[in-house]
Amino acid sequence: MAKRTSLKGAACPIARSMEAIGDCWSMLIxxxxxxxxxxxxxxxxxxxxxxxxxxxxxxxxVEDGILTLxxxxxxxxxxxxxxxxxxxxVFPIMVALREWAEDxxxxxxxxxxxxxxxETGQRVGRLELHAADGRLLGYGDTTIKPAVA
Numbered sequence: 307m308a309k310r311t312s313l314k315g316a317a318c319p320i321a322r323s324m325e326a327i328g329d330c331w332s333m334l335i336x337x338x339x340x341x342x343x344x345x346x347x348x349x350x351x352x353x354x355x356x357x358x359x360x361x362x363x364x365x366x367x368v369e370d371g372i373l374t375l376x377x378x379x380x381x382x383x384x385x386x387x388x389x390x391x392x393x394x395x396v397f398p399i400m401v402a403l404r405e406w407a408e409d410x411x412x413x414x415x416x417x418x419x420x421x422x423x424x425e426t427g428q429r430v431g432r433l434e435l436h437a438a439d440g441r442l443l444g445y446g447d448t449t450i451k452p453a454v455a
Contacts, residue, residue: 326370327396331355331363333403336389336396339373344386372396402433
C-alpha cells in the first residue's frame with residue numbers, strides 16, 4: 307500500500323482540516339463525543355469499528371488536540387475522552403454535513419433524525435453564509451485568494 311502524503315503543511319485550509327478530521331471514523335468519533343460518549347467501549351459499541359482502528363483514531367484525535375484524556379467522571383480506573391474547545395469547534399462542520407446528507411443522501415420520505423434546539427425543542431434553522439454586508443452567499447459568489455501578510 308502506498309504511503310499517504312501528509313497535508314499538515316498544505317497552504318489550503320481545507321487540506322489541513324482533512325488531515326485532522328477528514329477520516330470517516332474520526333468524524334464519527336467526534337460526533338459520538340458530541341452526543342456524550344466518553345469511553346473507549348462506548349465508542350467501539352456505537353461505531354462497531356475494529357479496536358485497533360479505534361485506538362489509532364482516538365490517539366490521533368488526542369495528539370491533534372481535538373480530544374483530551376481526563377480522569378473518569380465516576381472516579382473509576384478508566385480515562386474519559388473529552389472534547390476540547392478545538393473539538394467542539396467542529397460542530398458547524400457536523401451541521402453542514404448533516405444538512406448535505408439530508409438533502410442528498412436520503413430518499414424522499416426516508417426516516418432520519420433531526421437537529422433541535424435544546425431550549426425550545428424546535429428544529430434548528432439551516433446554516434447560511436453571509437457577506438460582510440449581510441448578503442446571502444452561495445456557490446459562485448466567492449473565490450479564493452492569497453492572504454495579505
